Amino acid sequence: MGPLRAELLKKELSIFTFGDLLEYYPYRHIDRTRINSIDSLRPDMEFVQLAGVILHQEVVGQRAGKRLLVSFKDRTGTIELAWFQGINWVQKIIQTGCSYLVYGRLSFFNGRPQLVHPEIEKIEPEQTLEKKFLEPVYSTTEKLKSKGLGGRALGRLTQALFAQLKDSDLTEPLPLDALKPMTLMVRSEALRQIHFPESTEHYQQALLRLKFEELLVAQLRMQLVRWQRHRFSEGVVFEKVGQYFNDLYKHHLPFGLTGAQKRVIKEIRADTANGKQMNRLLQGDVGSGKTIVAVLCMLLAVDNGYQACLMAPTEILCQQHFASVSALLQKLGLSVGLLTGSTRTRERKQLLNQLEEGSLSLLIGTHALIEDSVTFKKLGLVIIDEQHRFGVAQRAQLWKKSVVPPHMLVMTATPIPRTLAMTAYGDLDYSVIDELPPGRQPIKTVHRFEKDRSRVMDFIKSEITTGRQIYFIYPLIEESATLDYENLMKGYEEVKAFFPEPSYHISMVHGRQPAEQKEINMKRFVEGDTQIMVATTVIEVGVNVPNASVMVIESAEKFGLSQLHQLRGRVGRGSEKSYCVLLTGPKLGADARERLKIMTQTGNGFEIAEKDLALRGPGEIEGTRQSGALPFKLASLVADRSLLEVAREKAAQLLEMDPGLESPRHARLREFVNLRKAILTWSKIS
Numbered sequence: 001m002g003p004l005r006a007e008l009l010k011k012e013l014s015i016f017t018f019g020d021l022l023e024y025y026p027y028r029h030i031d032r033t034r035i036n037s038i039d040s041l042r043p044d045m046e047f048v049q050l051a052g053v054i055l056h057q058e059v060v061g062q063r064a065g066k067r068l069l070v071s072f073k074d075r076t077g078t079i080e081l082a083w084f085q086g087i088n089w090v091q092k093i094i095q096t097g098c099s100y101l102v103y104g105r106l107s108f109f110n111g112r113p114q115l116v117h118p119e120i121e122k123i124e125p126e127q128t129l130e131k132k133f134l135e136p137v138y139s140t141t142e143k144l145k146s147k148g149l150g151g152r153a154l155g156r157l158t159q160a161l162f163a164q165l166k167d168s169d170l171t172e173p174l175p176l177d178a179l180k181p182m183t184l185m186v187r188s189e190a191l192r193q194i195h196f197p198e199s200t201e202h203y204q205q206a207l208l209r210l211k212f213e214e215l216l217v218a219q220l221r222m223q224l225v226r227w228q229r230h231r232f233s234e235g236v237v238f239e240k241v242g243q244y245f246n247d248l249y250k251h252h253l254p255f256g257l258t259g260a261q262k263r264v265i266k267e268i269r270a271d272t273a274n275g276k277q278m279n280r281l282l283q284g285d286v287g288s289g290k291t292i293v294a295v296l297c298m299l300l301a302v303d304n305g306y307q308a309c310l311m312a313p314t315e316i317l318c319q320q321h322f323a324s325v326s327a328l329l330q331k332l333g334l335s336v337g338l339l340t341g342s343t344r345t346r347e348r349k350q351l352l353n354q355l356e357e358g359s360l361s362l363l364i365g366t367h368a369l370i371e372d373s374v375t376f377k378k379l380g381l382v383i384i385d386e387q388h389r390f391g392v393a394q395r396a397q398l399w400k401k402s403v404v405p406p407h408m409l410v411m412t413a414t415p416i417p418r419t420l421a422m423t424a425y426g427d428l429d430y431s432v433i434d435e436l437p438p439g440r441q442p443i444k445t446v447h448r449f450e451k452d453r454s455r456v457m458d459f460i461k462s463e464i465t466t467g468r469q470i471y472f473i474y475p476l477i478e479e480s481a482t483l484d485y486e487n488l489m490k491g492y493e494e495v496k497a498f499f500p501e502p503s504y505h506i507s508m509v510h511g512r513q514p515a516e517q518k519e520i521n522m523k524r525f526v527e528g529d530t531q532i533m534v535a536t537t538v539i540e541v542g543v544n545v546p547n548a549s550v551m552v553i554e555s556a557e558k559f560g561l562s563q564l565h566q567l568r569g570r571v572g573r574g575s576e577k578s579y580c581v582l583l584t585g586p587k588l589g590a591d592a593r594e595r596l597k598i599m600t601q602t603g604n605g606f607e608i609a610e611k612d613l614a615l616r617g618p619g620e621i622e623g624t625r626q627s628g629a630l631p632f633k634l635a636s637l638v639a640d641r642s643l644l645e646v647a648r649e650k651a652a653q654l655l656e657m658d659p660g661l662e663s664p665r666h667a668r669l670r671e672f673v674n675l676r677k678a679i680l681t682w683s684k685i686s
């Protein structure tokens, strides 16, 4: 290949090496094992192959309109073949009265089937066809096509490469013996068969082998990273469960813990006692009770002579945490500090002193926590609530606050499917609260159209009359902040028309407001001064207003599933029956309709996340780390879940025998895994 086309391959498809070309897999194959009969051709067929005789040929038209028309016949009918270019050349190779095999894209012209520029090849009259194969087709780009590297030309390149390769050039990296009783096709064979399969069965075997390889390597990589981290990290040791923990656990819990909460506390207990730094992600649906888990963990730190802090993204969230946590801990005679941007200077000074000398053990706060002026005497545990609002760099700041890095627990309320978690977070320690506290009333979710609006408003009126509070949420349209603002204002006026002052009071929160304004409006709603909150999705994170019973989502078709679920989680936090109304216009796409249907059918965040994954594919799911999270060319997190489970298990078995993959037997495997490092690496959450 010349330098120009080589350069294009690098630029357009990131194919730099022969290896890259081998792993540039076809996205489908054309079945050339079949011969179609002319009378069976239908408009929905794409590529067809015919065997027959040329009856007649003729060049018609002038100059640009010049074309060669050939009438071609098999036992069942006739069809027209047409060439607009290379006419002389085609005329040289075809002969009226002889038999040919033709192959091309089927089109219909004036209702009659036609093949334009088909491939054509002479055959003997009753020849049985040996040229049976599945021809690969690759995705390509316009630029490449213009340089003669179309979807099928790439196959010819690959074929040329295979012709020069020996099987020994493609040594087997997987320890196939160790993987028994699985029987996998060897790599060299799989690579050939995925491009040029002998049969559909061979193709399936090749696909299985290469998918498994992807999944196994990814799992090995993640587990190796984790192993290395555990091996080299040093962490503070919480060796005992002490008085504070026991006192709260045995005497002062306002409710019995769920099984999931207990399990997670156990996992964290074990993880903070082993002398390694904990780096754990805690996932739990909205309302699953992460706060109490956080509190118990903080007490574990205190019982072992360490300080702990809880960081949340907004002032209001911090205040809410502070109020509920101090109420709990008061009973134990333990005090908690609150440090936010609006903490007064004198108070702040006092807090900082107490932290430094160690007389204050527990602190709740916003970003203010990570400022350099905040120093701890003996920080042992950092808990971060609502993870996605904090950047990695910010978290790293917290590490520096102690000689031995404190344990880190990151809590997030965005459920992600198990397969995705295993792939995206496989290198982290990971806990899930997959059970809601008992007695929760499900949130009744309905889909209503614009034309039902006045009925929806009547219902809302009756809810407000009984003392409840209401959210109206408007979508953010990313392309236009101005449009967002206009939509919101229009909505606000509309709501105000239904709910006029002075009987009703409305708060409004949106991204264009200064932070203080936002806080004030939020606060009025939280404290019940306003009955209605009109907002964009800035409201999403963690606010707790148990008295709010209706969530109205405007233009609900514009939201993704996980966002809808998060928003819905803002209601249903008290003992009252709660509702979520998804409002849309009359016209809905199939996907939007499916999302709305799922929302009305289930309240389970993990189930919704699974559906979301199936609908949108993994690249789009919130809460996943784009970089390196999904390095698969072939494997699918939706379709190949069970294969992923097997790969994970096999990876664990291999590493159990040989934790660092250091034995000579695994040298090739280790090399192979390391080669893929660049694609897969992601190590710490902090």
Ligand code: ADP
Residues within 6 Å of the ligand: 255, 256, 257, 258, 261, 284, 285, 286, 287, 288, 289, 290, 291, 292, 413, 437, 438
């Ligand atoms: P989230 O996981 O969304 O942060 P919270 O910790 O705020 O959830 O808990 C939601 C509500 O459920 C709180 O009012 C909390 O007191 C309550 N709660 C938590 N755990 C339990 C439990 N095991 N039984 C009953 N109520 C619980």
Ligand code: MG
Residues within 6 Å of the ligand: 290, 291, 385, 542
């Ligand atoms: Mg929470």
